[in-house]
Amino acid sequence: MAKTSNPARLVRFQFAGMFLAALVAGWLASLLPAPADAAAVYPDLAAAASPARLLTIRQIAAVSVFTLIICATLMFEERRLGVAFIGISALLALKVLTLSEFVHSTELHIILLLVGMMTLVGALKDMGFFTWIIQTIINAKKMTGLKFVAILMLLSGIMPGIVDEVTSIVFVLALVFQVCDTLKLRPTPFVLMSVMATNVGSTGTMLGNPVGILIGTKAEYHWNPGAAGDAGVPLSFGDFIVHATPIMFLSLLAIFLVLLVYYRKDIKLLDERLAERRASHIGLGPMVEIPYKRGLAILLGALAFIASHHPLEHALGLEPNTMLVAAPLAIAGLLMVFRSHRARHYVESSIEWWSLLFFMMLFAVSFALEHCGVTDVIADEIAPDGAAPSKFLLTPLIVAITAVGSAFVDNIVFVSTFIPIIKKIVAGSPEMSPLWWALLFGACFGGNITAIGSTANLVAISMLGKKYSIKVAFLEWLKVGLVVGLVSCAVATGVIFCYYKTSAA
Amino acid sequence: MSSKPPPAEREAAPVFSEKEVLCRTDLADAESVLGALVRLVAAREPAVDPDAALEAVLAREAAAPTFLAPGVAMPHARLEALERTCVAVATSRDGVLFPGGEKARLAILVLTPAHAPGAYLRVAASMARRLESPSFVDEAVAQETAAGVFALFHRGDRDPRLPPYVCAADMMASPKAVLRETNSVKDAIDLVVRTGLSDIPVVDKEGDLVGVASAQAILGVCLPDYLLWMEDLSRFSSFEPFETLLRKESSTWLADITDDDCAVVAADRPAIAVAEAMARHKTNVCYVTDGARLVGAVTLPRFLHNVFRD
Numbered sequence: 001m002a003k004t005s006n007p008a009r010l011v012r013f014q015f016a017g018m019f020l021a022a023l024v025a026g027w028l029a030s031l032l033p034a035p036a037d038a039a040a041v042y043p044d045l046a047a048a049a050s051p052a053r054l055l056t057i058r059q060i061a062a063v064s065v066f067t068l069i070i071c072a073t074l075m076f077e078e079r080r081l082g083v084a085f086i087g088i089s090a091l092l093a094l095k096v097l098t099l100s101e102f103v104h105s106t107e108l109h110i111i112l113l114l115v116g117m118m119t120l121v122g123a124l125k126d127m128g129f130f131t132w133i134i135q136t137i138i139n140a141k142k143m144t145g146l147k148f149v150a151i152l153m154l155l156s157g158i159m160p161g162i163v164d165e166v167t168s169i170v171f172v173l174a175l176v177f178q179v180c181d182t183l184k185l186r187p188t189p190f191v192l193m194s195v196m197a198t199n200v201g202s203t204g205t206m207l208g209n210p211v212g213i214l215i216g217t218k219a220e221y222h223w224n225p226g227a228a229g230d231a232g233v234p235l236s237f238g239d240f241i242v243h244a245t246p247i248m249f250l251s252l253l254a255i256f257l258v259l260l261v262y263y264r265k266d267i268k269l270l271d272e273r274l275a276e277r278r279a280s281h282i283g284l285g286p287m288v289e290i291p292y293k294r295g296l297a298i299l300l301g302a303l304a305f306i307a308s309h310h311p312l313e314h315a316l317g318l319e320p321n322t323m324l325v326a327a328p329l330a331i332a333g334l335l336m337v338f339r340s341h342r343a344r345h346y347v348e349s350s351i352e353w354w355s356l357l358f359f360m361m362l363f364a365v366s367f368a369l370e371h372c373g374v375t376d377v378i379a380d381e382i383a384p385d386g387a388a389p390s391k392f393l394l395t396p397l398i399v400a401i402t403a404v405g406s407a408f409v410d411n412i413v414f415v416s417t418f419i420p421i422i423k424k425i426v427a428g429s430p431e432m433s434p435l436w437w438a439l440l441f442g443a444c445f446g447g448n449i450t451a452i453g454s455t456a457n458l459v460a461i462s463m464l465g466k467k468y469s470i471k472v473a474f475l476e477w478l479k480v481g482l483v484v485g486l487v488s489c490a491v492a493t494g495v496i497f498c499y500y501k502t503s504a505a
Numbered sequence: 506m507s508s509k510p511p512p513a514e515r516e517a518a519p520v521f522s523e524k525e526v527l528c529r530t531d532l533a534d535a536e537s538v539l540g541a542l543v544r545l546v547a548a549r550e551p552a553v554d555p556d557a558a559l560e561a562v563l564a565r566e567a568a569a570p571t572f573l574a575p576g577v578a579m580p581h582a583r584l585e586a587l588e589r590t591c592v593a594v595a596t597s598r599d600g601v602l603f604p605g606g607e608k609a610r611l612a613i614l615v616l617t618p619a620h621a622p623g624a625y626l627r628v629a630a631s632m633a634r635r636l637e638s639p640s641f642v643d644e645a646v647a648q649e650t651a652a653g654v655f656a657l658f659h660r661g662d663r664d665p666r667l668p669p670y671v672c673a674a675d676m677m678a679s680p681k682a683v684l685r686e687t688n689s690v691k692d693a694i695d696l697v698v699r700t701g702l703s704d705i706p707v708v709d710k711e712g713d714l715v716g717v718a719s720a721q722a723i724l725g726v727c728l729p730d731y732l733l734w735m736e737d738l739s740r741f742s743s744f745e746p747f748e749t750l751l752r753k754e755s756s757t758w759l760a761d762i763t764d765d766d767c768a769v770v771a772a773d774r775p776a777i778a779v780a781e782a783m784a785r786h787k788t789n790v791c792y793v794t795d796g797a798r799l800v801g802a803v804t805l806p807r808f809l810h811n812v813f814r815d
Contacts, residue, residue, distance in 0.1 A: 126736040134731045174731040182761055282757055285729055286749040288741060342736065469766070 011076075018071035018083075025067035026060040032377050055372060058096045062368040065091055066417070069365060073410050077458070081354060084361035096368050105367030106360040109325045110213050114164070114359075115351055116328025117207060120302055121167045122350025123335040126342060129295030130171045137175060138284045145271025149193060149260065152176065156194045157201030157252040160456075161245075162303065165202040165209055166352065169195055169456040173463050182284045183273040187464065188472060189266040193259050195460040196448045196484050200255060202456070203444045204248035206240040206324070207306070210359060211415045211443050215436055216240065217321050218419045222430035232426065234320045235436065236310040243437060247495045251445065251488040258487055262480050302331045355455070359412060366416035375420035383425045389432055391500045398422070398438040399489050399496075403446030407453045407485070411443040418443075434499040441492035449485040451477040520592040520628065520667060521658075525549065526651035527595035535603045535612075536563060539580055542593040542614040552586040558616060570605040574636050578609035579629065581815070583619040590624045590667065591616045596646050596654060610646050622812040626776070627667040629815075630675035673779050674772035676811055677793040677801030680706050686715050690726075690762055691754040693718045704790045706799055707763050713797035714769060717790075722762035726750055767792060772800055776811075779803045 065087035072083035091097045097105070124130065137151055152172065159168035172194045180187040202208035206216045220232025221239070260267065277284070309323035316323075336343035369375050382397070383389040398418070405414040422435050447454030451461055451472055464470045525545045532538045540559050547553040561582035565571070573579045578601075593614045595601070600608030613632055617624035635641055635658065648654045682700050684693055684707045696705055703720040727747045732738070738746075750757065768782035768791040779791045789805040 125734050128735045131731050131734055171731075174729075174734075178729050178731065184760055280756055282753055283749060286727055286732070286746040288732070288745045288748075290735075291740070 014075045018068060018075060021071050022064040022067045026064035029060045029063035029374065030056060032056070032059055032374065058094065058368075059372045059374050061091060061094045061096050062365065062372045063374060066365050066369055069362065070409050070413060073413060074408060074452075081358045081361070084358055084365070088361050088364055091365070091368050096372065097364065101367070101371070102364050105364045107214070107217075107363045108360075109321075110210070110217060110363075111356050111360060113213055113325045113328055114210060114356060116325075116330075116332040117164060118167075118351045119332035119335060119346045120298075120328060121163045122346040123339060123342070124163070124295050124299060125167075125171075125350075126339070127292075127295040127298075128290045129292055129299065130174075132290040132292035132295070134171070134175045134178070135285065135287065135290060138178060139287050142278070143274055145267045145269075145274060146260075148179070148270060148274065149190075149267055150256070152190065153193055153197040153252065153256050153259070156197035157204065157248065160198050160202040160208040161205035161248070162207070162299065164207065165198050165454070165456045166355075166459055168201070169198045169459050170463070172198065173460060177463075177467060178285055179270075183270065183277070185270055185273065186266060187468060188470060188476075189263040190270075191460050191464055192472075192477070192480060193263065195454075195456050196255055196259065196481070197252060198456045199444055199447045199454050200251050200488055201248060203251075203440055204240070204245045206235070206237045206244075209411075209444055210355075211411050212240065212244070212440060214363075214412065214415055214419065215440050217324070218423070219436045220423055220426060221436055222426065222433045225430035225433065230430065232430070232433075236321070237307050237324060238310055241307070243499060244440065247437070247441060247492050250495060251441075251491045254487050254491050255448075255484045258483055259480070262483070298331075298335070302328070305331065362413060362416055366419070369417060370420035375417065376424060379421040379424035382421065383428070383432075389425060389429050391432065391434070391497065394425070394432065394435060395438045395496055395500075396493050398435055399442035399445075399493050402439055402442030403449065403485060403489050406443045406446035407449035407481075411447055411454060415439060415443045431500070434496050437496050437499060438493070441496070442489065445485055445488040445492060448488065449478065449481045450474065451481075453481070520590050520631075521594060521655075522549075523651040523655035525591070525593040526654045527593070528648060528651045528654055529646070530595050530597050530601070532597075533599065533602060535566065535578075535580075535601055535609075538595050538597070538601045538612055539563065539566075539614060542595055542612070543616075545593045546591045546614070546616055550587065550589075550591055552588070553584065553591070553616065554586065558582065558584055562614065562616075566604055570603065570607065572603075572605075572607055572609070573613075573629070573632060574642075576600070576608070576610045576642050577613070577632075577636060578603055578607075578611075579613045579615060579632060581615035581617065581625050581628075583617050583621075583625075585619045587616055587618045589618065590621070590628060592628060594645075594654060594658070596648065598646055611642050623671050623776070625815045626671040626675060626811055630671055631667050633675065671776040672772060673770045673774050673776050673791075673793045673803065674801065676776050676779060676803045676808060677772070678803070678807065680792070680799065680802045683708055683799070684718055684759060685710070686759060686763070688759045689755050690723065690750065690757040690759060693759060693762060694723060694754060697723070704767075704788065706767075706792050706802065707759060708799050711797075712799060714792055714794055714799040716763040716765035717767040717792070718759055718762045719764065722764060723750075726757075726762060769794055771795070776803075776808075779808060783808070 068087055069080065069084050072080040076083070088102065092099065092102060137155070152175070156168065156172045159172065173191060176187060176190045176194055179185070180190060203212065206212045216235040219235045221235055222230050222232050224230045305327045306324065309321065309327055312323045313320060336346060383394065402414050402418060418439055422439055426432050426435060447457065451457055451474055461472055464472065527538070527541055527545065530538055530541070532541060539562050543553070543555045543558045543562065547555040547558070561584060562580050565582050566580050571578055571580050595612040597610055600610050601612055602608055615625055615628045645654055645657055648657055682696050682702055682705050684696065684705050686707050686709050693705060697703065697720050704717050707715045707718050709715050727750055732746060766786070768786040768788050770778045770782050770791055770793055772793050772795045782791045783789065783805055791803045792799055793801040793803060
């Protein structure tokens with residue numbers, strides 16, 4: 001009789017592996033050098049007989065919980081939030097975090113920014129804005145295979161920067177499925193092209209990826225290192241447009257060329273089928289008049305409002321990035337007031353509460369790692385105090401570590417852990433500020449390497465499975481993902497070197 | 506590749522003997538003949554109450570005629586008391602008048618246990634194979650003795666036992682409508698409208714099954730997913746999304762609405778595979794093929810009728 005897999009046994013095995021990994025990580029944490037200033041980190045430790053020993057226990061707890069969450073993300077997508085809840089409860093019970101520290105560390109402003117954007121996206125979908133874009137592309141005259149792929153990748157690259165990457169991939173795949181269904185084409189190559197362009201495109205603006213928002217709001221960037229009065233400041237929407245968008249477009253162009261070669265046979269077939277339809281004067285879908293203007297006006301207004309957050313904050317004397325959060329909330333609020341019959345739908349269906357809650361728990365665990373001094377130790381290992389860090393070593397190193405890590409674990413896990421590390425390095429060497437960009441691009445571009453590398457990948461695979469019962473093999477993705485990941489990371493690293501020159505000047 | 510199930514438990518003996526044969530009966534009406542056949546079965550199976558059995562058979566006959574072929578009736582009923590399938594056969598030179606007004610020269614009474622879903626189908630399949638010979642009824646009526654009739658049923662390679670399982674082919678009927686892959690979407694819409702069918706098989710010039718064109722696919726062409734994202738389509742009160750297809754339906758290829766991922770089962774596969782295919786594809790029709798050639802279709806209502814009611 002053939003052997004059959006036993007899912008329950010596999011889950012037990014995975015659970016055992018997860019707890020074993022947490023134990024090993026905890027043991028490694030116990031080997032960290034005992035901090036001399038333990039009592040300074042935790043005032044409540046001052047009364048303890050051995051503050052350093054108590055801090056070590058807390059480090060073990062924080063590292064173990066962090067490892068548990070990483071393993072849960074890797075092995076149990078549907079259980080990861082549950083594991084994160086349990087982990088946070090443990091950190092609270094073990095006094096690694098106080099209640100007020102926990103609330104403070106969940107980065108509610110980032111969560112609210114995402115809530116505002118998701119509400120906006122829900123309303124735009126309702127109003128037919130996305131439908132209009134798809135219909136316009138589908139019914140474009142003289143469409144060829146090359147032209148379609150170029151438009152598809154450009155759209156996939158630009159949309160995540162305007163809406164978020166998950167909304168973007170859902171919307172772009174609707175276009176891919178419509179074309180592949182009508183032309184009877186294998187959808188996988190076009191899905192992979194879209195999702196890879198989406199991952200690259202998500203770095204283009206601050207709104208493209210939760211990672212961008214996290215880096216933007218948490219960064220302490222020194223624009224004039226060494227100059228009098230220079231202080232680390234958060235990144236603004238404009239900073240992303242000036243520094244991240246060009247890298248995004250260059251990388252997009254590079255992976256477009258790679259994918260053109262890799263999927264040349266599928267593109268040729270697409271071209272032939274499109275030519276047949278053109279000859280028969282048959283379109284790829286219905287053509288109706290979509291009332292897109294209102295949606296477009298709302299989107300452009302929202303983008304202009306968000307993009308002008310920096311000057312607005314200056315003018316109103318607000319803290320950096322206050323309006324970055326306030327603007328999407330205000331827009332979402334207005335939409336909910338004027339479309340009150342759909343307001344509940346937006347809040348209940350358009351907002352990804354599952355992901356947002358997970359982000360909150362993750363931010364708190366990362367804060368615990370930072371607070372216990374674990375990230376300091378890692379930062380010291382990467383850039384020892386007193387030694388002048390080399391941009392030629394650190395930039396590719398940060399890109400590579402975060403890319404490889406993000407290829408297997410949710411990139412926000414890596415970024416939230418690396419933020420305190422980069423912060424410490426940059427605090428010691430302000431001229432290393434471009435490492436913030438290295439962190440962004442490594443984390444986002446690394447997501448292209450494997451099928452589980454980003455949320456957009458998982459959404460795309462799930463949609464492909466549901467619609468066509470197609471499974472993308474791990475190696476099938478890896479073969480093209482590795483090339484795309486390497487090429488895009490190399491382009492990003494090269495341009496980031498130029499930013500050092502700018503900074504030094 | 507068709508994988509046959511482990512051999513089902515086969516009947517150890519023929520489902521009837523010459524004692525359950527009423528040869529050249531002079532009885533002219535169905536009720537009398539069926540009453541006589543039920544009594545023959547009751548003589549062999551004491552658990553059978555002849556009156557209750559006759560009532561059940563007549564009720565089933567009144568619900569729908571049970572003619573298997575011209576001149577061949579196969580009345581049947583499910584009985585709680587029975588534990589095995591019982592068959593009795595009657596032949597008549599002048600024919601026995603059945604409720605629908607049709608005359609049967611060969612009547613095959615089938616009584617099956619109430620909770621054996623495939624029992625009747627196995628007998629029907631077995632009899633259908635005998636009736637493939639066009640002269641079988643004439644030969645049966647020509648027999649002068651019960652032994653002769655019994656021998657005819659079990660002559661040569663005719664297995665006296667029931668088949669181990671019911672095949673997809675035993676349940677199928679000819680497809681009510683078929684499209685050629687060279688047809689257009691207009692032809693598909695015409696056929697859907699005319700027949701009321703929601704799924705129509707598409708075959709190539711060799712008769713091989715290519716896929717299925719469905720009414721849902723026609724709707725999907727007019728209202729693709731991305732159009733359904735909009736909160737409300739009532740603004741298209743004049744059916745604007747249907748205009749494009751209406752204008753181009755004659756030149757739009759059938760491939761646009763043909764789905765090759767449909768429920769298909771090989772004719773020799775056990776009929777349970779039909780149910781499996783329909784359940785997996787969430788469809789109400791399963792197509793039956795011989796090689797790649799389309800030979801029939803089983804609808805879900807027909808399947809349910811066969812399993813629960815026949």
